[in-house]
Amino acid sequence: MTQAxxxxxxxxxxxxxxxxxxxxxxxxxxxxxxxxxRAGFAVAxxxxxxxVGGGAGVAGAALYDAASDDxxxxxxxxxxxxxxxxxxxxxxxxxxxxxxxxxPSVVALSVNGGGAGGSGSGVVLDTDGLILTxxxxxxxxxxxxARQAEVTVSFNDGTKARASVVGTDxxxxxxxxxxxxxxxxKPITIGKSSNLDVGEQVVxxxxxxxxxxTVTSGIVxxxxxxxEVARDAxxxxxxxPAIQTDAAINPGNSGGPLVNMDGQLVGIxxxxxxxxxxxGTESGSIxxxxxxxxxxxxxxxxxxxxxxxxTHARLGIQVSDATGTAGSSDxxxxxxxxxxxxxxxxxxxxxxxxxxxxxxxxxxxxxxTEGLIATIRSYRPGxxxxxxxxxxxxxxxxxxxxxxxx
Numbered sequence: 523m524t525q526a527x528x529x530x531x532x533x534x535x536x537x538x539x540x541x542x543x544x545x546x547x548x549x550x551x552x553x554x555x556x557x558x559x560r561a562g563f564a565v566a567x568x569x570x571x572x573x574v575g576g577g578a579g580v581a582g583a584a585l586y587d588a589a590s591d592d593x594x595x596x597x598x599x600x601x602x603x604x605x606x607x608x609x610x611x612x613x614x615x616x617x618x619x620x621x622x623x624x625x626p627s628v629v630a631l632s633v634n635g636g637g638a639g640g641s642g643s644g645v646v647l648d649t650d651g652l653i654l655t656x657x658x659x660x661x662x663x664x665x666x667x668a669r670q671a672e673v674t675v676s677f678n679d680g681t682k683a684r685a686s687v688v689g690t691d692x693x694x695x696x697x698x699x700x701x702x703x704x705x706x707x708k709p710i711t712i713g714k715s716s717n718l719d720v721g722e723q724v725v726x727x728x729x730x731x732x733x734x735x736t737v738t739s740g741i742v743x744x745x746x747x748x749x750e751v752a753r754d755a756x757x758x759x760x761x762x763p764a765i766q767t768d769a770a771i772n773p774g775n776s777g778g779p780l781v782n783m784d785g786q787l788v789g790i791x792x793x794x795x796x797x798x799x800x801x802g803t804e805s806g807s808i809x810x811x812x813x814x815x816x817x818x819x820x821x822x823x824x825x826x827x828x829x830x831x832x833t834h835a836r837l838g839i840q841v842s843d844a845t846g847t848a849g850s851s852d853x854x855x856x857x858x859x860x861x862x863x864x865x866x867x868x869x870x871x872x873x874x875x876x877x878x879x880x881x882x883x884x885x886x887x888x889x890x891t892e893g894l895i896a897t898i899r900s901y902r903p904g905x906x907x908x909x910x911x912x913x914x915x916x917x918x919x920x921x922x923x924x925x926x927x928x
Contacts, residue, residue, distance in 0.1 A: 526656070526658045526663065526695065526751040526752065526760075526776065526792060526793045527642075527656075527658075527771070527772070527773045527774070527775060527776040527791075527792065527793060527794060615783050615784075616783075617723075617725055617737070617739045619785075620725045620781060620783060620784075620785045621725065621727070621737045623785040624710060624725070624727055624779065624781055624785050625678050625727060625735055625737070626678045626679075626708040627645055627646045627678075627708050627709060627710035627779075628643065628644070628645055628646075628678065628710075628727045628728065628735065628778060628779060629643065629644045629645070629646065629653060629675050629676060629677055629678070630642075630643060630644075630675070630676040630728075630729040630732075630734045630735075631643065631644050631653075631655060631659055631660075631673055631674070631675060631676075631685075631699070631729075631777065632673070632674040632676070633659060633660055633662055633671050633672070633673050633674075634671075634672045635662065635666040635670040635671045635672055636662075636665065636666040636670050638662050638665045638666060639662070640659075640662050640663070641729060641732050641774055642655060642656065642659030642728075642729070642774060642775075642776045642777045642778075643655065643659075643727075643728030643729045643774065643775055643776060643777045643778030643791070644659075644675070644699065644777045644778065645710050645777070645778065645779045645787060645790075646707050646708060646709050646710060647698075647709055647710065647712075647823075648707075648709050649707050649709060650700070651685075651700050651701040651702055651703075651704055651707060652688070652698060652699075652700050652827065653675065653685065653698065653699045653700065653701065654696070654697075654698060654777070654790065654823065655697050655698075655699060655776070655777030655790075656695050656696065656697060656776045656777040656790065656792055657690045657691060657692050657694075657695045657696055657697045657760075658695055658751075658752075658776065658792075659697065659776050659777045660673060660687055660690060660697045660699065661690065661692075661697075664752070668687045668690045668697065669687065671687055672684075673685040673686070673687065673699050675699070675701050676734060677704070677707075678735060681704070683701040683702075683703070683704050684701070685699040685700060685701045686699065686700055687699050688700050688826055688827070689826035689829070689832075690826075691822050691826065691832040692752075692754065692758075692760055693758060693759070693760055693761075693832070693834055693899070694760070694762060694814065694818065694819055694822050694832070694834075694899065695751070695760050695762070695792050695814060696790070696814070696819050696822050696823065696826070696832075697777075697826075698823065698826045698827065710779060710781075710785075710786075710787045711784075711785060711786045711787065712786065712787045712816060712820075713781075713782055713784065713786025713787055713788045713816065714786075714788070714816075714817060715765060715788045715789055715815035715816045715817045715818070716815075716817050717782075717788075718742050718745060718765060718782070718788055719742065719745075720741075720742055720743065720744060720745060721741055721742065722741060722742045722782065722783075723739065723740070723741055723782075723783050724739070724740060724741065724742055724765075724767055724769055724780055724781065724782055724783070724788070724789075725737060725738070725739045725769065725780070725781050725782075725783070726738045726739070726740075726767065726769040726770070726771055726775060726778065726779070726780050726781075726791055726811070726813075727778055727779055727781070728771075728774065728775035728776070728777070728778025728779075728791060729774045729775070729778070730770070730771070730772035730773065730774040730775045731772055731773060731774050732774055733774070736775075738769045738770040738771070739769055740767050740768040740769030740770070740809075741767065741768060741769075742765060742766070742767055743766045743767055743768050743809075743810075744765075744766035745763075745765060745766070746763040746764075746886065746896075746897075747763065747764045747765075747766045747812065748761065748763060748764075748890065748892045748893040748895075748896035748897070749761060749762055749763075749764040749793060749812050749892075749896060750892045750895065750896065751792075751793050759892075759895050761892060761895045761896040761899055762792075762814045762815070762818060762896055762899055762900070763815065763818070763886075763896045763897055763899070763900050764789075764792075764793070764812035764813060764814065764815070764896075765780060765788070765789045765812065765813040765814075765815055766810065766811070766812055767780065767811050767812075767813065768809040768810070768811070769811060770807040770809075770811070771791050771794055771807055771811030771812075771813075772794070772806050772807050773794075773806075775791045775811075776791060776792055776793075777790060777791070777792075778790070778791050779791070780813040787816055788813075788815070788816055789813030789814055789815055789816055790813055790814045790816065790819065791811060791812075791813045792812060792813060792814050793811070793812045794807065794808075794810060794811050794812065795808060795810035795811075795812075796808075815900075817900075818899065818900050821902055831928070833902075833903055833926050833927060833928045834899060834903070834926070834927050835898050835899070835901040835902055835903050835905060835924040835925070835926065836867075836868070836898065836903075836924065836925050836926065836927050837867065837868050837869045837898060837922075837924065837925070838863065838864040838866075838867020838868050838869050838870065838925055839860050839861075839862065839863045839864065839867065839869045839874070840860070840861045840862040840863075841858040841859060841860055841861055841880070841891045841894060842858070842859050842861050842891060843856070843858065843859070843890050843891050844856060844857050844858060844859035844879045855879070855881065855912060856881075856889045856890065857879040857880050857881040857888050857889060857890075857894075857911075857912070858879065858880045858888055858890060858891045858893070858894040859877065859878070859879045859880075860874060860875065860876050860877060860878045860879075860880065861876065862876060863875065863876055867925060868922045868923060868924055868925040869909075869922065871922065872909065872920045872921065872922035873920055874909070874911065874920065875913065877913070878911045878912065878913050879911060879912045879913075880894055880909060880910070880911045881910050881911060881912060881917070882908075882909070882910030883897045883898065883907050883908070883909060883910075884907050884908050898924070901924055902924075903924055903925060903926030903927075903928070904923060904924065904926070905923070905924050906921060906922070906923050906924075907921070907922060907924060908920070908921055909921075909922060
């Protein structure tokens with residue numbers, strides 16, 4: 523199952539050690555038995571001989587063997603060699619350099635409200651204190667209204683500040699919070715998720731399991747992966763065409779950045795693939811993490827910053843998964859079958875009908891209702907798209923202008 527990363531509850535203090543058990547003590551390893559003075563002198567000669575060179579080292583070893591042949595015990599050990607290359611500067615384009623550049627822009631979020639609590643991650647967008655995170659972080663996975671959330675932001679330098687929720691968008695799992703009166707904030711550089719390629723190296727930063735400023739790295743393992751993590755009471759889905767990565771992402775990474783090797787924000791870590799079938803359990807990384815592409819949420823961020831209600835593109839249809847072509851015995855085709863269509867909607871005006879199976883939007887192949895919803899979510903109201911569909915076994919295309927849910 524694919525699931526949004528749950529907030530991390532505050533850690534509980536460890537139980538005290540029972541008084542009947544004394545605290546553990548730490549001792550040095552037993553020292554080697556002292557040798558007679560003569561043997562110690564031989565060791566000193568040997569050490570000096572090894573520094574001079576190979577030939578002298580052989581002579582020193584011979585001297586040591588002869589001098590210590592007195593039954594005093596086994597030979598002593600020479601000091602282990604330690605090589606100090608110094609703290610080398612990070613190589614440009616390395617994970618180290620990316621971490622150094624991005625960590626000051628990443629924050630940890632502690633959220634409380636309605637008797638519940640949890641934590642997540644966020645990223646600084648501007649010097650005024652605007653921070654991007656997930657909706658499910660500030661609502662504790664839907665347990666509270668965002669207006670009830672008491673948010674504390676922990677910065678990379680150790681300072682903390684209270685934050686207020688600017689706005690949220692459950693359908694794209696996006697939220698903005700803001701801190702006031704905090705100086706010297708370092709905004710992250712925003713990149714383009716559309717420039718990513720499968721196999722490209724990326725870095726994820728956040729607070730998995732409450733461990734602040736944790737850096738993990740991996741590659742983009744897939745693009746435009748349809749991910750649906752929730753539905754509201756009205757059937758509206760939280761879905762997006764995700765960036766899939768094998769960088770370790772765990773509960774608490776939610777809202778943190780996925781960046782390219784130039785240190786640019788390309789995605790918001792939001793969900794993982796879970797092998798757990800139990801309820802109320804938390805699963806760790808299995809190498810399948812998903813981030814919301816930054817290109818898809820930038821219009822939502824702009825609307826939230828302006829105090830507006832976010833809008834989303836829509837076709838005006840209800841769909842179900844389809845296996846096989848409508849009106850045909852062909853079972854090799856899958857897509858999203860139109861179960862109902864709204865009068866006057868974009869789909870109706872384009873001539874689509876109930877029973878049609880949508881198999882493509884522009885160059886995106888549609889294989890399920892989840893895929894259709896996630897793909898449409900990547901467009902904006904007013905965008906024109908080409909819809910490929912199958913009716914009575916025949917494939918056709920139509921052009922339409924997407925409507926709005928406003």
